[in-house]
Amino acid sequence: MMRILGAGTVITLAMTVVPQLSQTETLSAAERSHTTLLPRPTRPIVGPHAQDTTVSFARDIAPILERSCYQCHGGEDEDGLQTVELELNMTTYEGLMAGSVDGTVVEPGKPDESYIIDMVVNGDMPEEGEPLTPEEIDIIRRWIAAGALNN
Numbered sequence: 001m002m003r004i005l006g007a008g009t010v011i012t013l014a015m016t017v018v019p020q021l022s023q024t025e026t027l028s029a030a031e032r033s034h035t036t037l038l039p040r041p042t043r044p045i046v047g048p049h050a051q052d053t054t055v056s057f058a059r060d061i062a063p064i065l066e067r068s069c070y071q072c073h074g075g076e077d078e079d080g081l082q083t084v085e086l087e088l089n090m091t092t093y094e095g096l097m098a099g100s101v102d103g104t105v106v107e108p109g110k111p112d113e114s115y116i117i118d119m120v121v122n123g124d125m126p127e128e129g130e131p132l133t134p135e136e137i138d139i140i141r142r143w144i145a146a147g148a149l150n151n
Helices: 029-033 057-068 093-098 115-121 134-145
Strands: 003-005 009-012 017-019 035-037 073-076 082-084
Touching: 057 093, 057 134, 115 134
Parallel strands: 003 035
Antiparallel strands: 003 009, 009 017, 073 082
């Protein structure tokens, strides 16, 4: 019968659990030839780090902006001309970070001081189409809080 020596227990293939050997006990040569040492089992990560919590501009923010903001801030109109209201072009990271005629809309590390958060939370933006969901607002808020990186 083959035994598997794991961290804390020795388990046979029949799933019989036997206490692990103490540091002073040893396995016989016959037992060693049928024993496999396993690495210490890892525990699953739980809590806030269970998933990749890094918010990515390319993966997470840009799709929200494309769906909700491009129509007025960088997308093309029916004639194929680019529409950029208030000189705020949200089609690129650089355009978003450059802000509008009124100034910056994203304050890296400061979501509560970022104009974009005020506008979407208060329902002022987008003016056309569906408002952002609470989840989308949270994603934008977390991205800004993490420094509004171009990642």
